[in-house]
Amino acid sequence: MKGVFRWLTLAAALTVGGVLLAGCQAPGGEELSYLGASEITNLRVRLPQSERITPSGKVVSYELVARKAQWEVTRGVVADAVTYNGTVPGPVLRVTEGDTLKVVLKNELDQDTSIHWHGVHVPSAMDGVPGVTQQPVRPGETFTYEFVASHAGTFIYHPHTKSVAQIDNGLYGALIIDPRESPDPRFDREFIMVLGAWQIGRGADMQPQGGMAMAMDYNYFTINGRAYPAIEPWTVKKGDKVRVRIINISNLAHPMHLHGHDFKVVAKDGETIPSERQQVVNTVTVNAGETYDIVFIANNLGNWVFHCHELHHTENNGVEPGGLIQLIRYEGAPPLPTGQAPAAPTPMPQRMPGMGH
Numbered sequence: 240m241k242g243v244f245r246w247l248t249l250a251a252a253l254t255v256g257g258v259l260l261a262g263c264q265a266p267g268g269e270e271l272s273y274l275g276a277s278e279i280t281n282l283r284v285r286l287p288q289s290e291r292i293t294p295s296g297k298v299v300s301y302e303l304v305a306r307k308a309q310w311e312v313t314r315g316v317v318a319d320a321v322t323y324n325g326t327v328p329g330p331v332l333r334v335t336e337g338d339t340l341k342v343v344l345k346n347e348l349d350q351d352t353s354i355h356w357h358g359v360h361v362p363s364a365m366d367g368v369p370g371v372t373q374q375p376v377r378p379g380e381t382f383t384y385e386f387v388a389s390h391a392g393t394f395i396y397h398p399h400t401k402s403v404a405q406i407d408n409g410l411y412g413a414l415i416i417d418p419r420e421s422p423d424p425r426f427d428r429e430f431i432m433v434l435g436a437w438q439i440g441r442g443a444d445m446q447p448q449g450g451m452a453m454a455m456d457y458n459y460f461t462i463n464g465r466a467y468p469a470i471e472p473w474t475v476k477k478g479d480k481v482r483v484r485i486i487n488i489s490n491l492a493h494p495m496h497l498h499g500h501d502f503k504v505v506a507k508d509g510e511t512i513p514s515e516r517q518q519v520v521n522t523v524t525v526n527a528g529e530t531y532d533i534v535f536i537a538n539n540l541g542n543w544v545f546h547c548h549e550l551h552h553t554e555n556n557g558v559e560p561g562g563l564i565q566l567i568r569y570e571g572a573p574p575l576p577t578g579q580a581p582a583a584p585t586p587m588p589q590r591m592p593g594m595g596h
Contacts, residue, residue, distance in 0.1 A: 294337055295335070295337035295339075297335075298338070298339045299334045299339070299340055300341045301340075301342045301343070302342075302343045302345065303323045303330070303342055303343070303344050304324050304344075304345045304347055305321070305322070305323060305344065305345070305346050305347060305352050305398075306321075306322060306347040307348065308320050310322065310327050310409060310464065311465075311469070312459050312461060312465065312466050313465060313466040313467070313469040316439060316466075316556075318437060318439055319408070321409055321410045323410060323411075326464070327409035327435075327461075327463075327464035328409070328413060328433045328463060328464055328488075329396070329411065331412065331413045331431060332396065332414045333416075334388045335388070335417045335418075336388055336391050336419040337388065337389075337419055338387070338388050339387050339388070340385070340386060340387075340388050341383065342354065342383070342385075343381060343382075343383050344383070344384065345381050346380050346382075349378055350378065350404070350405075351369065351375035351376060351377055351400050351401065352376050352398045353367040353369050353375055353382070353398050353399050354367045354396055354397070355397055355398065356386075356394065356396055357394055357395040357397060358394045358395065358508055358530070359386075359394050359416075361386040367398070367399050388416045390416065390509065391416045391417055391418040391419075391509075392416055392508075392511075392530075392532075393413070393415060393431075393484040393485075393486060393506065393509060393532055394413070394415070395411060395414065395486055395488055396412050397412075397488065398410055407438075409464065411433070411488045413431050413433055413486055415431070415484065416509075426482040428475055428481045428482070428537075429482045429483075429484070430473055430481070430482075430484070431483075431484045431486070432462050432463060432483060432486070433462070433463050433486045433487075434461070434462060434487045434488065434495075434525065434547075435461040435462075435464065435488055436457035436459070436461070436489040436490060437457060437458070437461060438457050439458060439459050440458075457489075457491065458554075458556045458557065459561075460547065460553070460554075460563045461563070462563055462565055466555050467562055467563070467564035467565075467566075468560070470566070472567065472568050473566070473567045473568070474568050474570060475537040475568075475570070476570040476571075477538065477540050477569060478537060478538070479536070480534060480535075480536055481534065481536075481537055482505075482532060483502075483532070483533050483535075484530065484531075485525050485530060485531045486530045487527055487530070488528075490527050492524055492525065492526045492527065493547045493563060494522050494523070494525075494547060494549060495522065495523055495524075495546070495563075496521060496522040496548045497521050497535065497543070497545045498544050498545070499539045499541065499543045500521065500538070501519050502519065502521065502523075502534060502535035503533065503534045503535070504517060504519075504520065504531060505517055505533065506531065506532035507531055508529060508530055509530065537569065540571065541569060542568050542572050542575060544564050545567060546564045546565065547562065547563035547564075
């Protein structure tokens with residue numbers, strides 16, 4: 240069954256209405272403003288447009304090879320994936336504002352493909368939409384994308400050709416454009432989490448209705464291509480200022496909830512939220528195609544989780560715990576109760592075609 244990626248028009252202007260804010264001090268004396276509620280849904284604040292940056296003259300080059308690969312989503316669960324360079328997600332592409340990003344795409348698939356730079360302001364010819372901005376990149380062909388990275392932020396890259404068959408099987412990655420000026424305040428740790436959903440091992444008897452996949456068709460949910468407990472834990476130390484870049488390439492909304500801490504929402508869809516409008520909460524709902532940057536202070540020693548609060552998204556094929564659970568471990572924290580993360584549930588067949596994000 241085929242999932243459908245619902246393309247969103249990502250707004251540059253957002254508002255938070257009817258919420259009373261109160262100032263308080265975070266550990267370390269940082270001034271914070273709190274929402275009256277513990278969850279942000281459809282955060283809307285008016286965002287300024289980033290100023291365009293003068294090109295630096297520096298060229299940062301990457302090569303991406305679109306090819307099929309076997310991908311282990313969690314222990315014993317292997318999907319037939321479509322990948323960039325053999326991994327899900329593909330490599331993190333990272334440049335600084337003003338740099339020219341040059342990406343050579345080689346198509347080793349048996350179908351056409353392209354790359355779209357989701358949320359990035361690029362020349363039309365570089366937008367990656369076959370039939371509109373370019374011809375598709377045919378099997379065996381190479382295409383070069385080149386543009387100035389003109390505004391900082393967290394973005395996604397993915398094909399805009401055969402989108403269901405390719406994105407739904409792992410063909411996507413993160414693009415990070417760092418600000419030309421050093422970030423202030425600095426961050427001690429940074430993590431990127433790309434949220435996905437897969438349909439694995441479900442037969443042809445489960446047909447989509449009206450051409451659209453039902454949300455419950457997805458039975459594995461992943462962070463950076465892995466489902467808990469196969470997700471690599473994050474390690475922090477007490478006092479760290481931690482930045483997390485959340486990217487949702489899936490077809491579903493994910494209310495992401497952090498245990499034991501609050502966090503500040505500092506950016507959305509590649510645009511920095513003005514400091515006076517940055518809210519501090521413990522849950523943020525990340526809709527399909529959205530990105531959020533959040534910051535938290537590691538001020539509560541222990542072992543914690545950052546997880547989706549759509550609780551069936553924390554299962555592996557209906558068995559909990561699994562899916563979208565990110566373990567966060569402090570240096571010096573006590574060992575986990577069992578000495579390790581819980582074992583994965585026994586999967587269905589050992590090898591199965593995957594469809595999902």
